Amino acid sequence: MSWTDERIETLKTMWEAGQTASQIAEALGGVSRNAVIGKAHRLGLQARPSPVKPNEPEVKEQPVAAAPPEPAPPPPPAPAEPAPVREVVREAAPEPVRETAPAPEPVRDPQPVLRSVGPGGFVRQSPGEQQPPSTPAPPRRLVPAKPNADMAGKTTLLDLNDRICKWPLGHPGEPDFHFCGQKVNPGFPYCVQHCGHAYQAQLPRRDRRPPPPLPFGGPRVR
DNA sequence: CCCTGATTCGC
């Protein structure tokens, strides 16, 4: 697989939309998660929350052993780039002693990757502030806290549950963005109709239509 | 273990 313009465009869109590298790789097909990350970096799209803390550039204490006999400090106009030399020093595990630490919280909500949206687009949540998608929506009448004519009768993010088709209509951030809301095809996240869009038999390349359906609406033309 | 992104480096 090569990085065609379409695939690069999809990569950019999904990456900026906050999709994980794994999801992007799966959507693209034929590439690994690493390939996606590598390509994203080569494209210059880094800057996004990494689970790994970029260790604060430690002020390396320069052991001023002997007074430098060189009174001439002529550093060329070099930008202050703290040479990120990674030490490959492996420490041997010293303590065979184990402390019995109770492993808490196996709570992992397998909820789909629907992140909250805002007028500007996606808003990434930190795990601490994630909330389950409300209660399984008892069949009672919902009164919008903020009566909005546009959203009347629309299925919003908060209306989603296991039984509701999560097929997005419109684009996140747009005023009338909502979800299909039909009863799902049991075992799938979408209704029967949208399952037809989401799951398609692989066709021979020559009579396959170019636009591959992306679950979140696909790349947007800017 | 699983996941995540970042980085390196041989190709």
Next chain:
DNA sequence: GCGAATCAGG
């Protein structure tokens, strides 16, 4: 340029 291997944190 590409991406597997590796690293490092959650």
